[in-house]
Amino acid sequence: MRFNRLLLSTTLVVVALVIQVSVLARLHLPGAVPDLMLLTVLGLALVYGHVGGALIGFGAGLLADLAPPADHAAGRYALVLCLIGYLAGLMKPESGQLRSATGPMAVVVAAAIGSTLLYAGVGALVGDTGAAEVGVGSLLFTATLYDLLLAPFVVPGVMALARRAENDPLSESSSGGKSSEVSTGWLSAGTGGMRIGSQRNGGLRNGGSLRLKSAKARMVRTGRIKGVKRL
Structure with missing residues (x-):
């Protein structure tokens, strides 16, 4: 200035x-x-x-x-x-x-x-x-x-x-560019967090479904075993 x-x-x-x-x-x-x-x-x-x-x-x-x-x-x-x-x-x-x-x-x-x-x-x-x-x-x-x-x-x-x-339009444009970069960085960080969160949620969901399936299989197997022993 x-x-x-x-x-x-x-x-x-x-x-x-x-x-x-x-x-x-x-x-x-x-x-x-x-x-x-x-x-x-x-x-x-x-x-x-x-x-x-x-x-x-x-x-x-x-x-x-x-x-x-x-x-x-x-x-x-x-x-x-x-x-x-x-x-x-x-x-x-x-x-x-x-x-x-x-x-x-x-x-x-x-x-x-x-x-x-x-x-x-x-x-x-x-x-x-x-x-x-x-x-x-x-x-x-x-x-x-x-x-x-x-x-x-x-x-x-x-x-x-x-x-x-x-x-000073040059400084204003540079400051506007910096602010846009900062806002873009915040947005990208937010979307990255959302992606990570979604991946984590997806992992939790997948892991939960797998655990439920394995538990059901175990129950079926144990039921069959118990049934065989009863017979």
Whole structure:
């Protein structure tokens, strides 16, 4: 189960990073860049919970920090996505199923605003004033707008893949096979016992009939002997 989580999360994060760097970043949209990495982390965190969301967010952010186009300090985006993944994982539904799209959309809005503010705040601490030069207000508006437009196409698909990997049909089939083997073994053992019992009963019946026949023969013989002696 954990291997499935690791494999799926790594694959989705790498694909999201490649698409964001090679496609979305080259669209030259006004303001912020659509954050496909953030949406992927949100989708996984809503299925795996706060611990899994924090770990996946940290790994995804660190991978984005070390990617060649990155021009900021390593660990900056890892810290942001780690916190976002942890907080988003706290919103995981108890039943595992979302009743409406209002909750995930609210999580996307909060994550877009929170990640932009955290990224700008951490940048200000390390001396990066790029967000202040562009304008935090425009970044917040465009980041929220782009993420909201992209979320319906990303978050449900990521969550569906995560749930499918969580169900693990291979293990279910193997466990079903084991249970069928166990039940078959029990049935075969029961039928074997029945056969043995039937053989034993048959042996008892045959033995009883033979004993009765021998007893009757003895009685006849003794009767004849007694009769001869009487004569």
